[in-house]
Amino acid sequence: MTQRSSTQRLIVIGNGMAGARTVEEILARNGDFQITMFGDEPYGNYNRIMLSNLLAGVEDEAGIFLNDLSWYADNNITLHAGVRISKIDRSKKFVIAEDGTKTPYDKLIIATGSSSWTPPIKNIHNPKRGFHQGVFAFRTLDDTRGMIRYARDHERAVVIGGGLLGLEAARGLQNHLSHVTLLHAMGHLMERQLDERAGKMLQASVEGKLGIEVVTNAMTTEILGKDRVTGVKLADGREIPCDVVVIAAGIRPNTQMVADSGLAVERGIVVDDQMRVQGQDDIYSVGECAQHRGNLYGLVAPLWDQAKVLADHITGRDVEAAYTGSKLSTKLKVAGIDVASMGLIEPETDDEVIIYNEPKKGVYKQLIIRDGVLAGAILVGDNRKAANLIQAFDRAQALPEERAEMLFDIGGPAGEVAPADMPDDAQVCNCNGVSKGAICGVVNAGCKTVSGVMDKTRAGKGCGTCKPLVQRIVEWAAGGEAEEDPAASWYVPGVPMPKPELMAAIRKYELKSVSAVFEKLVPGGEHDAKSKMGLASLLKMMWADQYEDERDARFINDRVHGNIQKDGTFSVVPQMKGGVTTPAELKRIAEVAEKYKVPMVKLTGGQRIDLLGIPKEQLPAMWADLDMPSGYAYAKSFRTVKTCVGSDFCRFGVGDSTALGIAIEERFQGLEGPGKMKLAVTGCPRNCAEAYVKDLGVVAIDGGKWEIYVGGAAGAHIRKGDLLATVGSAEEVIQLTGRFLQYYRENANWLERTYAFVPRVGIERIREIVVEDSDGIALELDAAVEEAVQSYKDPWKERAVPATPGQFRTSLPLTVLPQVPVRA
Amino acid sequence: MTIAPVEKTVLGPLEEIPFGEGRTYAVGDEMIAVFRLRDGSLRAVSAVCPHKGGPLADGQIDNKVVVCPLHLYAWDLATGCSQSGQPPIDVYPVRVDGDQIILGD
Numbered sequence: 001m002t003q004r005s006s007t008q009r010l011i012v013i014g015n016g017m018a019g020a021r022t023v024e025e026i027l028a029r030n031g032d033f034q035i036t037m038f039g040d041e042p043y044g045n046y047n048r049i050m051l052s053n054l055l056a057g058v059e060d061e062a063g064i065f066l067n068d069l070s071w072y073a074d075n076n077i078t079l080h081a082g083v084r085i086s087k088i089d090r091s092k093k094f095v096i097a098e099d100g101t102k103t104p105y106d107k108l109i110i111a112t113g114s115s116s117w118t119p120p121i122k123n124i125h126n127p128k129r130g131f132h133q134g135v136f137a138f139r140t141l142d143d144t145r146g147m148i149r150y151a152r153d154h155e156r157a158v159v160i161g162g163g164l165l166g167l168e169a170a171r172g173l174q175n176h177l178s179h180v181t182l183l184h185a186m187g188h189l190m191e192r193q194l195d196e197r198a199g200k201m202l203q204a205s206v207e208g209k210l211g212i213e214v215v216t217n218a219m220t221t222e223i224l225g226k227d228r229v230t231g232v233k234l235a236d237g238r239e240i241p242c243d244v245v246v247i248a249a250g251i252r253p254n255t256q257m258v259a260d261s262g263l264a265v266e267r268g269i270v271v272d273d274q275m276r277v278q279g280q281d282d283i284y285s286v287g288e289c290a291q292h293r294g295n296l297y298g299l300v301a302p303l304w305d306q307a308k309v310l311a312d313h314i315t316g317r318d319v320e321a322a323y324t325g326s327k328l329s330t331k332l333k334v335a336g337i338d339v340a341s342m343g344l345i346e347p348e349t350d351d352e353v354i355i356y357n358e359p360k361k362g363v364y365k366q367l368i369i370r371d372g373v374l375a376g377a378i379l380v381g382d383n384r385k386a387a388n389l390i391q392a393f394d395r396a397q398a399l400p401e402e403r404a405e406m407l408f409d410i411g412g413p414a415g416e417v418a419p420a421d422m423p424d425d426a427q428v429c430n431c432n433g434v435s436k437g438a439i440c441g442v443v444n445a446g447c448k449t450v451s452g453v454m455d456k457t458r459a460g461k462g463c464g465t466c467k468p469l470v471q472r473i474v475e476w477a478a479g480g481e482a483e484e485d486p487a488a489s490w491y492v493p494g495v496p497m498p499k500p501e502l503m504a505a506i507r508k509y510e511l512k513s514v515s516a517v518f519e520k521l522v523p524g525g526e527h528d529a530k531s532k533m534g535l536a537s538l539l540k541m542m543w544a545d546q547y548e549d550e551r552d553a554r555f556i557n558d559r560v561h562g563n564i565q566k567d568g569t570f571s572v573v574p575q576m577k578g579g580v581t582t583p584a585e586l587k588r589i590a591e592v593a594e595k596y597k598v599p600m601v602k603l604t605g606g607q608r609i610d611l612l613g614i615p616k617e618q619l620p621a622m623w624a625d626l627d628m629p630s631g632y633a634y635a636k637s638f639r640t641v642k643t644c645v646g647s648d649f650c651r652f653g654v655g656d657s658t659a660l661g662i663a664i665e666e667r668f669q670g671l672e673g674p675g676k677m678k679l680a681v682t683g684c685p686r687n688c689a690e691a692y693v694k695d696l697g698v699v700a701i702d703g704g705k706w707e708i709y710v711g712g713a714a715g716a717h718i719r720k721g722d723l724l725a726t727v728g729s730a731e732e733v734i735q736l737t738g739r740f741l742q743y744y745r746e747n748a749n750w751l752e753r754t755y756a757f758v759p760r761v762g763i764e765r766i767r768e769i770v771v772e773d774s775d776g777i778a779l780e781l782d783a784a785v786e787e788a789v790q791s792y793k794d795p796w797k798e799r800a801v802p803a804t805p806g807q808f809r810t811s812l813p814l815t816v817l818p819q820v821p822v823r824a
Numbered sequence: 825m826t827i828a829p830v831e832k833t834v835l836g837p838l839e840e841i842p843f844g845e846g847r848t849y850a851v852g853d854e855m856i857a858v859f860r861l862r863d864g865s866l867r868a869v870s871a872v873c874p875h876k877g878g879p880l881a882d883g884q885i886d887n888k889v890v891v892c893p894l895h896l897y898a899w900d901l902a903t904g905c906s907q908s909g910q911p912p913i914d915v916y917p918v919r920v921d922g923d924q925i926i927l928g929d
Contacts, residue, residue, distance in 0.1 A: 432895065438909065457909050458895060494886075515862070527862065527886040529898070552844025552862070556882040556893045564893050568879040804842040811848045811857070811871065811879030 007034050008106035010314075011095055013085045015039025017048060018287025018303045019111030020067055025311030027075055032315075035077045036103060038095070040112075041140060042082030044068045049300065051144045052165075055172030061141070088261035090283070107314060110258055110269060110277070110285040114251035114298070115139060119160070119185075121232075122222040124247075134229035135245045138169045147246060151176035154243040158182075158232050160220050161248035162189040167334045169248045170212050181240055182206070183218040183232070185249075193330060193341035197357065198378045201364040205337045205381065209362075215240070253289040253296060268296045273322035275310040286310050293325055302326035318523045327394055331386040337362070338383035342393045344368045344376030351375065354403050365407050371762035374399060374406075387475060387482075395488055398760045419469075419476035428469055431462020436473055443477035449485035450474050451493075463716030491750050492535055494528025495521050499538075499749060506542060513548035514539065533558075534750035537636055537672050541745045545791040551804050557634035560808060561795040562619055565612065568812040570619060572611040573633035574626055575669070578643040578661035578681075579607025585628065592625045606640035606678060608633065617808045620799035629669075630796045636751070638671040638741070639678050642690065646683035646700075653683035655700020660730045661689075664698075664737055670792045671785075674748040677741060692720050695754040696740060698733055701726070706733050710740055710766070711758025719755045722763035725771045739770045739778060742785040828870075828914040830854070832928035838920055841866075846881035846890070851927060857881035858918055858925060859890060859901060867901040868918035868927060874911050 010026075010033035012019045023035060039045070046064045053059035072079040080097070087096040094104040116137035118124060126132050134154070136147045151157065157177050159170045162184025170182045182189075188199025189206070203214045219235035223245060231241040259265040264278035268291030275290065277283040286306045288298050297303060305326055312321035329342030347353045352369040361381060367389075368376035373396045377389045385407055392399060392406070400406060422428075424437035434457045442456045450471045454460045460467040475482040491499040495517060502521070511517045514535045519525040536553040557563055562570030574589065589609055593601050599613035608631050614622060623630075632639055643661035647653035661681040671677070681698040682689035691697025693714035699707040705728050712721030724740065727733055743766065748757040758766060768774035770781070802808060833851055835858065841847045846859040848871045855871035857880045869890065873880050878894035885891070889898045889907060898907040904915040917929050 442909070455898075455908060458897060461896065529884040529886040529889055529891045530896075532884055532886075550844065551842060552884070555884060559882075564882065566876065566894065568877075568882070804845065805840050806842075806847050809847060811846075811881040812855070812877075 007032050009033070009104060010035045010107045010109065011103060011105040012037045012109045012111060013088075013095065014109075014111030014113055014287070014289075015041070015043075015045050015079065015081065016111060016113045016287070017045065017066070017300065018113065018289075018307065019109065020045035021304060022109060022111065022286050022307040022310055023075075023077065024067075025307045026315055029311055029315040029317045031311065033107070035075070036105075037072070037077055037079050038083050038085050038097065039079065039081045040084050041142070043141060044072065044079070044081070046141060048139075051138070051141065052168035052172055054141075054144050055138075055148065055169065055175070057172075057175045064141075085257060087257065088263070088283070090262065090280070093282070106282065108283045109310070109314075110263075110283065110289065111287045112254040112258070112289045114253050114288040116143075116247060117250040117252045118247055119220065119249050121160075121220050124223050132223050132225075132229060132245075133227070134225075134243055135223060135247065138165060138246050138248045139251070147173075147244075148176060151244055155179060156181070156242040157244040157246060158220075158240055158242040159246045159248055160232075161250065162186070162214065162216065163192065163248065163250065164190060164330075164332070164334060166246075166248035167206065169246050170206075171210065171336065173244070173246065174210065174212065177244065179213075181213040181215060181242065183220055183234070183240070184214070184216050185219045187216055189214065189216070190334070190339070190341075193339070193345070194378055194380070195345045195366060197355075198364045198366065198380045201357075201359065201362060201380050202334065202337060202339065204359070205362040210336065251288065251298060253291075255289055258285075258289075265291075267291050273309075273324060274313045274319075275306055275323060276313075284310055284314065292323060295325060297326060297328070299328060299330065302328070329390045329393060331383060331390060338379065338381055338386075340377070340379040340383050340386035340389070342377050342390060343374070344370075345378065347376075352403075354407065356407055367403065367406060369399065369403070371765050372399065372759050373397070373762075394484075396760070398756050401759075419473045422473075428473065429457075429459035429462060429466045431466075432458040434459035439470060439473050440477040443474055448474070448478045448481060448483045450482065451485045451488060465716050491538070492528070492531035494518070494526070494531035495535070496523075497521065499747070503538070503542065503746075506539065512539065512543050512546055513550055514553035515550060516548075533636075534674075537674065537750070540672050541788065544787045555635075559803075560616055560619055561630055561634065562614065562616075563634040567613070568810075569613045569615055571633060572614050572619065572622055572626070573604065573608050573631035574628035575631040575665075576608045577665040577669075578641055578658050580643075580658060580662060581609075588626060588628070592622055595625065596622055604633070605642075606633075607642050608640060616810050619808055620802070623796040623799045629794045632670055636673055636675050637677070638665075638668045638673070639676050641665040642678075642680040642694070644682045644684075644688035646681075650683055652686055653700070654702050655683050655704070655706060656730075657681040657683035657689065657698070657700055660698065660706075660733060663730065664734060667734060667789055668738065668741065668785075669789075670794075671741065671745075671788055673741065673745045674750050675753040677744075677754070679737075690714065693718065694721065696737055697721055698737075704728060706730070708733060708736055708740075711754045711763070713753060713755035717753075717755050722758055724763065724767055735782065736770060738785040738789075739781045740766070742781040742788075743770055745788075746781075746784070828854075828916055830856075830916050830928045832926065835925040835927055838923050838925055841925070844885065846883065846885065848879065848881040849927075856916060856927065857890075858927075859885050861885065861887050861901075863887065866918045866920060866925065868916035869899065869901060869904055870913040873897060874913060880913075 015037050045066050050064040084098045085095045086098045094102045116139040137143050156179045157173045159166050159182045170180045173180050188196050189202050206212050220232050221235050222233040224231040231239050233239050253268040255265045258269050264270040269285040270278040271285050271290045271292050275284045275286050277285050287303050306323050309321045309323040312318040331340040347368045354367040356365040363381035366378045374393045422436045426436045442453050453474050460470045487493050489498045491502050509520050518527045532553040533555045540547045598611045602610040604610045641661040641664050643657045646657035677695045679696045680689040680691040680694040682691040683700050691699050693712040697709040707726050708724045709721030710724045713719045835849045841860040844862050846857045849856050857871035859867045873892040875897050878892040882893045883890045891898045904913045919926050
């Protein structure tokens with residue numbers, strides 16, 4: 001018996017775009033496999049999308065090949081081109097080719113793709129030679145070659161199928177014949193991507209600009225002509241003369257051989273999130289033939305994603321890598337006309353729909369917005385906003401209040417300046433002083449993701465208002481090659497998971513410390529400094545007092561319970577609930593300020609007294625002398641409740657805002673969240689406490705009622721909060737406040753303030769959950785926030801015994817450090 | 825990468841630096857931040873952020889970088905190179921001898 005090498009034998013059935021791409025991804029991960037590929041077609045792999053260009057004569061054959069035969073040789077891949085596999089023997093682990101040869105495998109990838117679908121049409125086939133002479137499918141290089149050869153000597157073509165492929169075929173055929181008719185069985189073109197109005201607009205452009213005749217509701221029933229095609233007949237009896245027929249009526253996955261081999265096949269080959277064929281350990285499927293979570297994908301972007309996951313998994317780079325499905329969007333030129341489409345085509349009753357229609361120019365735009373996020377978009381005739389819309393759709397981003405901004409470049413403030421018009425030294429980020437030139441320099445050096453550029457330049461990392469402009473500059477500088485940042489949807493940059501999956505994994509594996517999360521959920525267990533604070537906050541929210549605190553996971557503010565200032569000193573802010581204090585407290589604060597020679601005593605916007613410029617090493621002594629609780633002017637946490645005078649003294653006050661503000665602050669003090677939470681309660685709609693622009697603002701109205709507003713802001717972003725509910729008692733205000741804060745804590749992205757969170761989720765949805773309890777989770781939210789508030793401990797109490805050695809030692813030469821003696 | 829020349833100096837007991845954190849030492853005219861990584865190894869770099877003078881020893885670290893607490897600019901702890909468009913910082917040889925931190929070769 002020969003000794004078997006540790007190198008595994010990998011067979012890939014299918015040498016098309018999915019199969020070859022998967023192999024490329026495996027090679028890029030240094031996968032240790034001896035690879036054999038079988039391809040139905042007698043070529044190396046080529047870009048099927050480019051067949052339209054080949055037909056249209058704008059590309060030659062050499063230009064459409066992705067990997068020529070030398071690539072296979074260079075990578076030690078054995079290619080059997082033109083050899084079809086007829087069966088997979090799962091029990092003995094080999095594949096049988098049509099020529100009878102058997103090839104054993106350890107791992108098998110099925111990437112058999114799809115074939116052109118032929119509708120049931122009389123006379124379409126000739127019993128002796130396949131298709132009737134003059135009838136072509138449009139799927140392979142051979143199809144395309146045959147079509148070009150035949151079309152040269154003929155005059156009139158009919159293309160059956162008014163989808164993307166049919167339109168491309170019709171446009172391409174115009175280069176070879178004088179007359180092309182496009183027949184579509186449905187009522188309008190591209191009905192899967194476009195609504196009726198957009199489809200009609202496209203039809204008008206195709207007919208008017210290109211001279212292609214389009215017939216809709218055209219069900220072809222028969223090919224006319226005995227020896228050669230003379231025309232086609234439609235179900236309504238019409239006859240259309242032609243001498244070439246091209247079928248582009250759709251595709252069907254190639255699964256027959258796989259089903260015959262006893263593998264799970266429904267519409268496609270059924271795979272799990274690792275692209276493993278259902279019930280199989282060593283057999284995978286990827287591309288158009290694979291059915292994932294009930295979906296088949298016929299576009300390249302999902303296929304690329306699948307190839308990456310499969311490669312990560314099979315090479316052991318990340319065995320738990322998971323493909324979770326793709327949101328489909330297309331942006332292309334259909335027969336020379338700009339078209340983009342994503343998501344829903346038709347709105348439902350409650351959806352917000354924005355339509356712009358300019359038939360004379362052939363421009364049509366439609367947006368469907370559901371629950372505040374883009375659920376669908378169609379653009380015909382003008383694709384300039386397509387990239388932004390696809391991004392908003394993919395990432396479920398918050399949308400601008402002014403919806404028209406999504407469809408047009410509306411003249412406005414600096415945010416709308418075109419990158420090309422800006423001088424290189426124009427300052428883009430006013431917080432961190434980053435110029436357009438600096439951003440372009442990073443892009444030119446090879447960093448083409450927005451977040452990568454932001455990381456490297458710090459642009460957009462201050463108040464954040466310049467982020468859209470940074471994005472436009474990156475896209476412009478990258479010449480349309482800006483790359484999707486895979487980390488854009490992750491909760492923190494160092495753990496590759498969106499928040500819901502991250503929380504599920506944390507619960508599943510009971511990960512109670514930040515390092516446990518890195519070690520379990522990051523490939524290679526790599527820690528990431530920039531992710532620590534977000535993870536610490538999340539874990540504390542999830543586990544309350546079971547959270548295992550690690551000091552190095554804390555930001556410096558949370559290590560010393562003060563807000564770091566520009567010179568490395570800290571600010572000390574004692575708690576002053578609802579902005580109310582006493583002469584005794586004021587006196588004590590004044591005495592401490594004098595004793596420690598505090599450089600600045602300042603009233604804050606949140607109605608507290610800020611003692612600024614305190615050296616780190618003085619913090620414990622000051623806390624002891626003050627003997628007041630921490631006011632939490634640091635951390636991503638509940639900060640303060642601003643109040644007005646309310647009903648005690650104010651002539652107009654209709655509710656006791658001061659008492660309610662104090663009660664709310666007392667209950668939720670120190671509560672951590674994804675962002676800071678600033679609240680206010682005001683005693684009448686005159687709104688002296690500015691409650692309309694707080695994360696949560698409460699307004700007393702006449703009749704003993706309270707209005708609760710959420711999602712307001714008056715910082716770098718300004719937004720009036722949305723009315724969540726009007727209630728009749730202070731107790732209800734406190735209950736809904738806790739419930740809303742908990743829902744926000746559980747569902748917002750890291751550093752996502754409520755002004756972004758509320759419009760993203762939608763106030764109606766939040767109201768359903770928080771007020772109406774539509775999802776039946778209100779009691780859970782109440783219980784979770786109760787558990788969190790019960791675990792509150794005043795951090796300033798730890799002053800007597802520092803948590804770590806040197807916790808309060810200075811880090812800058814503010815005072816003379818003890819000099820380390822240098823040896824002579 | 826600039827490995828700054830420094831005379832051999834005993835900075836003090838290792839236990840002064842918790843795992844995953846940094847502390848600042850004054851050595852001659854230099855302010856040097858020493859970090860103790862979670863794997864136990866040490867890194868030493870200039871203590872003052874060249875961007876706006878932030879205290880790097882107060883920054884968060886992982887096994888590769890330190891992030892300044894003021895504006896979150898990041899530096900590679902092994903090379904001193906900036907990851908965010910700033911000048912590099914100095915790095916110093918540092919090691920443990922017994923329970924003492926030794927700066928310099």
